[in-house]
Amino acid sequence: MKIAIVSGKDEGPSKLNAFDNALTDAGIGDVNLIKVSSMLAGNAEINKLPKLKAGSMVNCVLSEVTSDNPGDEITAVIAVAIGEELGCVVETTGINEDPNxxxxxxxxxxxxxxxxxxxxxxxxxxxESSTATVREIASVVASVVYLKDELIE
Structure with a gap:
């Protein structure tokens, strides 16, 4: 199993646009994301995110938070542990919580x-984490992206 771990952040004129912009910043804005639970195959291999085919159906574990409250500090976190038999992924988010x-x-x-x-x-x-201070409307994302050869451009 091959995975990539990414994060992104951005602002936008609406919550949806801010989220879409954060996904694009992370390199996963042009694909259809399918949220899955937090398990990996044993000895999963971490790769740099390749260029994915636009419109592809891509499995991921996604941590995301969006806020339209100026001054909020928003954080999305993904943590990955890999063993011989299997691996686990955890996602968490916070608003005005210490990123550390x-x-x-x-x-x-x-x-x-x-x-x-x-x-x-x-x-x-x-x-992997992403933190931003909201100016108007902002979103942050962190994700484990499951890679398959047929998804790669």
Whole structure:
């Protein structure tokens, strides 16, 4: 199994446009995202996000938050743990919460998921996050994107 881990942030004239712009900033704005639960195959391989075919149906774990309250600090976090047998992904978000505390929370949750399954983590946890201070309407995203050869341009 191949995956990419991405994040993005942006503003827009509406919540929908801000979200779409954040997806585009992350490199996944031109595909149809299908949210899946947070499991990976064992020894999943992390890759740089390739150019995906526009309109493709792409599985992902998506963390996202949008706000139209100027001054809000918004954060989206994804944490990934990979073992020999399987891997786990955790997503969390926050508004006006310390981004470092959200990262720590995500790390704790993904460690717990792996421990509960009796799976030893290979290497380090991988954490991706995006934080923005809202000017008018903003969105942040972090995502694990499941890659298949037929999706790549």
């Amino acid at each position: 505390e959200l990262i720590e929370e995500a790390e704790m949750m993904v460690n717990y998921m792996m421990d509960k399954r009796g799976v030893k983590i290979k290497g380090d946890l991988i954490v």
